[in-house]
Amino acid sequence: MIGVLALQGDVREHFAALTAAGATPRQVRRPEELAEVAALVIPGGESTTMSKLAIIFGLLEPLRERVRAGMPVYGTCAGMIMLADKILDGRDDQETIGGIDMIVRRNAFGRQNESFEAEVDIEGIEDGPVEGVFIRAPWVESVGGGAEVLATFDGHTVAVRQGNVLATSFHPELTGDHRVHRLFVEMVRRA
Numbered sequence: 001m002i003g004v005l006a007l008q009g010d011v012r013e014h015f016a017a018l019t020a021a022g023a024t025p026r027q028v029r030r031p032e033e034l035a036e037v038a039a040l041v042i043p044g045g046e047s048t049t050m051s052k053l054a055i056i057f058g059l060l061e062p063l064r065e066r067v068r069a070g071m072p073v074y075g076t077c078a079g080m081i082m083l084a085d086k087i088l089d090g091r092d093d094q095e096t097i098g099g100i101d102m103i104v105r106r107n108a109f110g111r112q113n114e115s116f117e118a119e120v121d122i123e124g125i126e127d128g129p130v131e132g133v134f135i136r137a138p139w140v141e142s143v144g145g146g147a148e149v150l151a152t153f154d155g156h157t158v159a160v161r162q163g164n165v166l167a168t169s170f171h172p173e174l175t176g177d178h179r180v181h182r183l184f185v186e187m188v189r190r191a
């Protein structure tokens with residue numbers, strides 16, 4: 001059973017992608033719901049709003065604890081920002097869950113290009129590149145020793161994995177290509 005953090009963002013699209021990848025998704029809005037899932041997807045959306053709502057719903061600390069305890073998590077775009085140990089260009093009061101030893105810059109591609117698509121080769125994904133949908137997307141400015149870079153675009157890191165935590169700058173849930181979700185479901189099965 002894989003939860004989708006349903007505070008804000010493209011929750012429905014992740015539900016569809018996870019279902020297509022063979023998982024059973026559940027909405028997570030409350031700590032009790034978090035306790036019932038084995039893994040979690042953090043959708044794209046707006047990380048400042050997600051941060052605020054996670055605090056209001058009493059989820060921030062429980063999320064940090066579960067990630068520290070090894071729960072598999074996958075974050076796309078705003079979800080990637082939520083999984084960064086440190087962010088740049090965030091709001092002053094913006095909190096993250098953390099989990100990946102990386103510095104992520106919010107809206108990094110956005111300054112050049114609000115929204116675009118590009119082919120991205122991802123380590124561990126076979127049968128060619130995925131179509132990366134970038135929407136006011138962050139990039140990974142730097143990663144620490146424990147984090148593994150899985151993909152770059154235009155010289156910038158756009159997919160990272162550290163142990164059971166996976167993050168992409170782009171939105172595979174919007175493409176109908178479920179290979180990244182299948183990769184995550186595999187990670188969950190092996191965890």
Ligand SMILES: NC(=O)CC[C@H](N)C(=O)O
Pocket residue numbers: 043044045046047048076077078079081106107135136137138
């Ligand atoms: N597509 C997205 O998730 C955009 C992320 C958004 N720019 C943020 O800072 O949270």
